[in-house]
Amino acid sequence: MEPRSGIITLTTDFGTRDAYVGAMKGVIYRILPSAHVVDITHEIPPQKILDAALLIEGAYPWFPPGTVHVVVVDPGVGTPRRPIAVHSGGQLFVAPDNGVLSSPLARRDAIAHEITEIGFELPNRSDTFHGRDIFSPTAAHLASGVELERLGSQVDDVVRLEVPHPVVSAGEIRGEILRVDRFGNTLSNIPRSLLREIGSGPYEVLVSDRSFGTLRRRYEDVPQGDSLALTGGDGRVEISVNSGSAAEELGIRPGDVMVIRPLPAEAGSG
Numbered sequence: 001m002e003p004r005s006g007i008i009t010l011t012t013d014f015g016t017r018d019a020y021v022g023a024m025k026g027v028i029y030r031i032l033p034s035a036h037v038v039d040i041t042h043e044i045p046p047q048k049i050l051d052a053a054l055l056i057e058g059a060y061p062w063f064p065p066g067t068v069h070v071v072v073v074d075p076g077v078g079t080p081r082r083p084i085a086v087h088s089g090g091q092l093f094v095a096p097d098n099g100v101l102s103s104p105l106a107r108r109d110a111i112a113h114e115i116t117e118i119g120f121e122l123p124n125r126s127d128t129f130h131g132r133d134i135f136s137p138t139a140a141h142l143a144s145g146v147e148l149e150r151l152g153s154q155v156d157d158v159v160r161l162e163v164p165h166p167v168v169s170a171g172e173i174r175g176e177i178l179r180v181d182r183f184g185n186t187l188s189n190i191p192r193s194l195l196r197e198i199g200s201g202p203y204e205v206l207v208s209d210r211s212f213g214t215l216r217r218r219y220e221d222v223p224q225g226d227s228l229a230l231t232g233g234d235g236r237v238e239i240s241v242n243s244g245s246a247a248e249e250l251g252i253r254p255g256d257v258m259v260i261r262p263l264p265a266e267a268g269s270g
Helices: 021-031 047-060 130-145 193-197 246-250
Strands: 007-012 036-041 068-072 083-088 091-096 110-116 167-171 172-180 186-191 203-207 210-216 227-231 236-241 257-262
Touching: 007 130, 021 257, 036 047, 036 083, 036 167, 047 068, 047 091, 068 130, 068 186, 083 130, 091 130, 091 186, 110 210, 130 167, 167 203, 172 193, 186 193, 186 246, 186 257, 193 257, 203 236, 236 257
Parallel strands: 007 036, 007 068, 068 091, 210 227
Antiparallel strands: 083 091, 083 110, 167 172, 172 186, 172 257, 186 236, 203 210, 203 257, 227 236
């Protein structure tokens, strides 16, 4: 296994109003004072496992090899659901086995171990705060060089979410809105890379049968207050409002159907 970077990231639904995140960091620094802790986000809506899976999918590829990622969105805390550690794509992940790691687990090189060795967790662990008592200390030990195999047995029956996939059929792409970001942009499951399968463009984008015209490149391609379709920073097509909220102003919600189809050349020339 590659050397550890010393970086530990945290992704939770804990928010920053309470002391939960601070306690997790304190545990990490007590075990590994040289760690560099990075907050990816603590603003995932409570118990929204799919949101957590999508956010860590968009963030982890940008970190160097040997980074350890802690993901805690855990409505099943205290139940028989397993704590797991995963090696995937040269990086390490520590999380509950509830689907939050669906993206790294989808890689062919992914290996998962159940965390059963109590020597890597805090003594007198609680039944309600495994982020502090199991996942943070385990992450710190991994970042210090502990091998994955020492945490517990390898497992193959890990939980993977059924994330909706776009479908190409009859010359168009059908997908759906997956989540809304803090700006009110409504993000779909359709990657820009899929568009080539229906031609070279231009393309018309519709959500729930409402057309948002041709696919744009940047928010400023339309006047402030106008809506548009474009490819967001995660490489997927989204519906946005320039300097506004598509979710609030247009009523677009997760689960709404998005369709992308080619436009005749003359229709997209203006």
